[in-house]
Amino acid sequence: MYQNVLVPVNGTEISETAIPHALELAEKHDAVIHALCAYNREGGYGSLSIESAQRQEEDLQDRAQEIATAVADRAEDEGIEAVSAVSSGDPADSILDYIDEKDIDIVAIGARKRSPTGKLLFGSVTQTVLLHANIPVVVTGSTE
Incomplete structure (x- = not known):
């Protein structure tokens, strides 16, 4: 079902929450992990x-x-095939461009945290990817 799984990372704990989910997806589907660090x-x-x-x-x-x-x-x-990539510019645009350029099938991306009421708070990058990606997006976050 999935051949290419993208996990955008930036070194924060938030982005780290998506890595296990991306690894699980890639392992389950024998897919390639694409680790993209986009910086602005x-x-x-x-x-x-x-x-x-x-x-x-x-x-x-x-x-x-x-x-x-x-x-x-x-x-x-x-044991998962992987690619690392770096992009300079607006992180959301970089992620969306990478999705198109590399035929990504699914994205696993971290979100900020859960509010006291349990509502997931999205950062601007995560929100932009959710709204504009034409593929499934798995959003992860801390349980705090």
């Missing part, structure tokens, strides 16, 4: 020199690659 350069680089801005961009990209690679390595340790 908030506010630009202001008065930084060109060299400093380039160094900061490289640092962001390196950190994003570490995050995505860690998830892919975890999947491979469990």
